[in-house]
Amino acid sequence: MWAVDPRRSSSAKFADAWLGLNVGSDIALAHGVAREIIAADLVDREFVDRATTGYEQFAAYVDEWTLERTEEVTGVPARAIREMAHAYATAPMAQILWTLGITEHHTGVDNVLSLCNLSLLTGHVGRWGSGLCPLRGQNNVQGGGDMGALPNKLPGFQDVDDDEARAKFEAVWGTAIPAGNGWNLTEMFEAMGRDELKALWVIGENPADSEADVNHARRLLGKLDVMVVQDVFMTRTAEMADVVLPAALGWAESDGTVTNSERRVQRTRAAVPPPGQARQEIDIVADLAERMGATDWGRPTAEELWEELRTLSPMHTGMSWERIRAEGGIQWPCPEEGHPGSPFLHGRLWEDPVGGRPAPFSCIPWKPPIDELTDEFPLRLTTGRALDSYNTGVQTDKYNSPIRTGEALDLSAADATALGVVAGERVSVSSRRGTIEMTIAIDASLQVGLAFTTFHFPELADVNQLTCDAYDPKSGTAEFKAAAIRVDKLESLVDA
Amino acid sequence: MNDVPVSAPRRPVELTIDGGTVRVPEGSTILDACRQEGIDTPTLCWAENLTPVNVCRVCVVEVENSRVLVPSCSRWVEDGMVVSTDSEKVRTSRRMVYELLASSVDLDRADAEVHAWMEHYGADPGRMGDRADIATVEQPPKLQDDLYVRDYERCILCYKCVEACGEDAQFTFAIATAGRGFDAHISTEFDVSLPDSACVYCGNCIGVCPTGALVFKTEHDMREEGTWDEDAQSVTTTVCTFCGVGCNLELHVQDERIVKVTSPADHSVTNGHLCIKGRFGWQHAQS
Numbered sequence: 001m002w003a004v005d006p007r008r009s010s011s012a013k014f015a016d017a018w019l020g021l022n023v024g025s026d027i028a029l030a031h032g033v034a035r036e037i038i039a040a041d042l043v044d045r046e047f048v049d050r051a052t053t054g055y056e057q058f059a060a061y062v063d064e065w066t067l068e069r070t071e072e073v074t075g076v077p078a079r080a081i082r083e084m085a086h087a088y089a090t091a092p093m094a095q096i097l098w099t100l101g102i103t104e105h106h107t108g109v110d111n112v113l114s115l116c117n118l119s120l121l122t123g124h125v126g127r128w129g130s131g132l133c134p135l136r137g138q139n140n141v142q143g144g145g146d147m148g149a150l151p152n153k154l155p156g157f158q159d160v161d162d163d164e165a166r167a168k169f170e171a172v173w174g175t176a177i178p179a180g181n182g183w184n185l186t187e188m189f190e191a192m193g194r195d196e197l198k199a200l201w202v203i204g205e206n207p208a209d210s211e212a213d214v215n216h217a218r219r220l221l222g223k224l225d226v227m228v229v230q231d232v233f234m235t236r237t238a239e240m241a242d243v244v245l246p247a248a249l250g251w252a253e254s255d256g257t258v259t260n261s262e263r264r265v266q267r268t269r270a271a272v273p274p275p276g277q278a279r280q281e282i283d284i285v286a287d288l289a290e291r292m293g294a295t296d297w298g299r300p301t302a303e304e305l306w307e308e309l310r311t312l313s314p315m316h317t318g319m320s321w322e323r324i325r326a327e328g329g330i331q332w333p334c335p336e337e338g339h340p341g342s343p344f345l346h347g348r349l350w351e352d353p354v355g356g357r358p359a360p361f362s363c364i365p366w367k368p369p370i371d372e373l374t375d376e377f378p379l380r381l382t383t384g385r386a387l388d389s390y391n392t393g394v395q396t397d398k399y400n401s402p403i404r405t406g407e408a409l410d411l412s413a414a415d416a417t418a419l420g421v422v423a424g425e426r427v428s429v430s431s432r433r434g435t436i437e438m439t440i441a442i443d444a445s446l447q448v449g450l451a452f453t454t455f456h457f458p459e460l461a462d463v464n465q466l467t468c469d470a471y472d473p474k475s476g477t478a479e480f481k482a483a484a485i486r487v488d489k490l491e492s493l494v495d496a
Numbered sequence: 497m498n499d500v501p502v503s504a505p506r507r508p509v510e511l512t513i514d515g516g517t518v519r520v521p522e523g524s525t526i527l528d529a530c531r532q533e534g535i536d537t538p539t540l541c542w543a544e545n546l547t548p549v550n551v552c553r554v555c556v557v558e559v560e561n562s563r564v565l566v567p568s569c570s571r572w573v574e575d576g577m578v579v580s581t582d583s584e585k586v587r588t589s590r591r592m593v594y595e596l597l598a599s600s601v602d603l604d605r606a607d608a609e610v611h612a613w614m615e616h617y618g619a620d621p622g623r624m625g626d627r628a629d630i631a632t633v634e635q636p637p638k639l640q641d642d643l644y645v646r647d648y649e650r651c652i653l654c655y656k657c658v659e660a661c662g663e664d665a666q667f668t669f670a671i672a673t674a675g676r677g678f679d680a681h682i683s684t685e686f687d688v689s690l691p692d693s694a695c696v697y698c699g700n701c702i703g704v705c706p707t708g709a710l711v712f713k714t715e716h717d718m719r720e721e722g723t724w725d726e727d728a729q730s731v732t733t734t735v736c737t738f739c740g741v742g743c744n745l746e747l748h749v750q751d752e753r754i755v756k757v758t759s760p761a762d763h764s765v766t767n768g769h770l771c772i773k774g775r776f777g778w779q780h781a782q783s
Contacts, residue, residue, distance in 0.1 A: 014667065136740025233780070251737035252747060252754070252781045258735050260742025260765070271732035271747040272754060272781060328763055329742070387696060388772045390738050398780035401772060402641035402691040 002084050005101060006382060007452055008445035019084060020447055023380050024105060024369035024482045025074040030114035031062045032070025033085040037121050042089035047123035051349040051358050058117065058361035089122045093129030099137060104481045106370050109474035113362040120359055126346035136261045143259030151182035156313025169312055184476035192220040201228045208237040209392040212478035213433045214464035230284060233394050247281050248274035255302040265319055266329035369482035370470035377431060377484035381451045383463060389456040407460040408441035410452040416442055419487055428488040434465030451485060511577035526557055526568035526579055535581055538590060538613040541654035542569040543704050545767040546664045549655040553593050557581045565589055591617040599624035600632045602650050605708030631678060640689045643697055643776050645716040650709035653680060657701035657710060665769040670695040699775035703758060703768055712756045725750060738773040741765060745774060754778050
C-alpha cells in the first residue's frame with residue numbers, strides 16, 4: 001500500500017510508503033509515474049495495443065516528465081516515484097483508490113484522467129483485483145448519481161439529451177421531460193448571481209456552511225425570492241429558508257436503498273419513527289407534486305418506486321427488492337434476474353476482440369492551483385475530515401467523541417516557530433476571500449508551508465470563508481483543497 | 497479474463513467424527529467439520545470474523561492417538577483423523593473450564609449460549625469454593641468516556657478484543673495483555689485511560705466481547721438503572737450514513753430509542769467491523 005497525500009494521514013502512517021506531494025501536483029506525479037513505466041519498459045504492450053488508443057501520442061506527451069522534473073514540481077524524491085512506478089506496474093493486481101484530494105481541484109476531472117492513464121499503461125483495469133475506485137464520502141453519493149440526481153442524466157446514467165431515453169421515461173412517468181441539461185451546483189450559484197435562478201429547493205444539503213467562499217454563497221442564497229429547505233436538522237441553510245420541511249432520517253427512519261463505493265445497492269430500513277412533524281421524504285415530494293397539480297402520484301412506497309426504477313434503468317433491471325434483501329446487496333450492472341451482479345467494470349477491455357470502443361489515453365497539462373502562494377498569502381491551506389466527525393458537523397456534533405480535538409488550524413512546527421505562534425493560541429487567518437479567527441495546533445508530521453483544518457465546526461471556525469471557489473469547468477467542483485492563506489498574531493492586529 | 501479469482505481446488509479430506517464419516521475441504525478446522533455435520537460445539541474465544549486465538553479451551557475435542565485434547569477451532573483436519581466430541585474426557589474438560597472461569601469472573605451478562613453450555617455440562621463453579629473466600633477479578637468498572645465501559649470483572653481473557661483492535665480488524669493496537677498468571681489482564685499502554693491511549697473508539701472490541709465486559713455506555717447505564725430489557729428490543733438492519741463503504745448496522749431499539757449498534761459478522765462489506773461514527777454516531781437520531 002502506497003499513500004500519496006500532502007499530509008502524513010493515518011492511512012499514510014499505515015502504508016508501506018508515503019509520497020508527500022505538494023498540493024495540486026497530482027497530474028505531475030501521475031505523468032512522472034507514467035513516464036517511468038514507459039522508460040523502464042514496464043508497459044503492458046499487449047493490452048495497450050489491443051484495448052487502447054493514443055498510446056504513442058501519450059508517450060511523447062509525458063516524455064518531459066522525467067523523475068527529476070517530477071521531483072521538482074511534486075516535492076517527492078525521484079527514488080520514491082521510481083519505486084512506486086515499478087511496484088504498480090509489476091504488481092499482479094493493483095488498484096488506485098482516491099477521494100476528494102483528487103477531485104476537489106480546478107483540475108479534478110483531469111486528475112482522474114491522469115490516473116486512468118496509469119491503469120491503461122499497465123492493464124490494471126477491467127479485471128478482478130485491479131481497477132480505479134473513487135471512495136465515496138457519503139452513503140449514497142454513488143446512488144444519487146445512479147438515480148439521475150445529475151443535471152445531464154436520467155436514472156441509470158441515460159442521457160437527458162437522448163430522445164429515445166427520454167421517450168422511455170416519458171411513457172412511464174406520463175409527463176414531458178425538458179430536453180436540455182440542467183445546472184450543476186456551481187452553475188446554480190452562478191445563475192443566482194445573474195438573477196436567473198430565483199427559487200431553490202434544498203434537500204439534505206447545507207450549502208450555507210459547506211460551499212467554498214461561503215460568504216459569497218450566503219449572499220447569493222440571501223438574494224433568492226424563495227428558498228425551501230428539506231432537512232433533518234435546523235441547519236444554517238434552513239435558518240435562511242422561507243419554508244422548512246422537516247424530514248425523516250434516511251438511514252434510521254426511512255425505507256429505501258443506498259449504493260456504496262463498489263456500486264453495491266443495499267437496503268436501508270426504518271428502525272425508529274421520525275420525531276415530531278418530520279415526514280418521509282417520499283411523502284413530502286409527493287405532497288408537493290400534488291399541490292403543483294400532479295394528482296395521479298398517490299403515495300408510493302420505497303419498494304414501489306424501486307420496482308418502477310428497475311423497469312427504466314437497465315443496469316438495475318435484475319435487482320428485485322426481494323433479491324437485494326436476500327443477497328445483502330447487489331453490485332450494478334445487473335441487467336437481468338439471475339445475473340449475479342458485477343464486482344468490477346470494464347471487463348470488455350479484455351474481451352477478444354475488445355467489446356466496444358477502445359479506451360483512450362488522455363494528454364493533460366499540469367496546472368498549479370488557482371489560488372497562488374505569494375508573500376501576502378504564503379501558506380497553502382488544505383481542508384479535510386477527522387475520523388469521528390462528518391462534514392459540517394450537523395449529525396456528529398450530537399455525540400461526545402473522546403477523540404474529538406475540535407476546531408484548529410494545524411501548522412508545522414517550523415511554520416509556527418517562524419510566525420511566533422504556539423499551540424492553543426488564537427490567531428487571525430486570512431485568504432483572498434475572508435478573515436476568521438482560529439486556534440493553532442502543531443502537527444509535527446505536516447510539511448513546511450502546509451496548513452490543514454477540518455470544516456466540521458463552522459460555528460467555531462467558519463473555514464469556508466477562506467476556501468477558494470474557483471472550480472473545475474468539467475465537473476463544477478470547487479478547489480476546496482488548495483487555498484492560499486496568511487496567519488497573523490492577534491496582538492499584531494491590535495498594535496496596527 | 498475470469499470474473500472471480502481462481503484458486504487451486506481444495507482437496508477433500510476424510511475423517512471420522514463421533515463414529516460418522518465426514519468429508520470437508522483441506523484447510524478446514526475440526527470446528528468447521530463439526531458445524532458442517534450439525535455437531536454443536538461451544539466456543540468463547542473463537543469468532544467467525546477473527547483469527548482463532550486458541551486460548552479458552554471450551555471447544556476441545558479428543559483426537560485418537562493425541563496425548564492431549566485439541567482445540568477444534570484451530571486444529572486443521574487430516575485424513576483418517578478420528579475425533580470424539582462428546583467423550584467423558586471432553587465433557588469433563590469443558591465443564592472444568594467453565595467452572596474455573598465462572599468461579600473468578602462474573603459471567604452474569606455473558607452470551608446466553610454460555611449459560612446454556614454450563615447447564616449442559618452441569619458446571620458448578622461453587623465447588624471451587626465460596627466466591628467470598630477465593631481470588632476473583634472483582635473490580636469497579638472503568639467509566640472513562642461517554643461511549644463505552646470496560647467492566648473487567650467480567651473479562652475471561654479470551655483476547656478477542658485484542659485481536660479486533662489489532663491485526664484482525666482495526667490495526668490500532670491500543671490494548672494488549674499485561675501482567676502474568678492470575679494478574680494477567682487487558683490493558684492500554686502503561687494502563688493509561690482509554691481517551692489517553694491509542695484507541696480510536698471503533699468499538700470493534702465491544703462487537704466481539706462474549707461476556708459483557710466491554711459494553712456501550714448506554715447499555716451499562718440502562719442495566720444500572722434496571723431498564724435494560726433485551727426482550728423488549730427489536731433489531732433492524734440498515735446502512736450507515738457516514739461514508740461510502742456501506743457498512744451494515746444492526747440498530748437495537750428499545751422504546752423507540754436506539755440503545756446499541758452491532759454489525760453482522762457474515763456481511764461481505766466489513767465482516768461486522770465498524771468505525772466510531774457507525775457504532776456511536778447514531779445519537780442524532782434521537783436528539
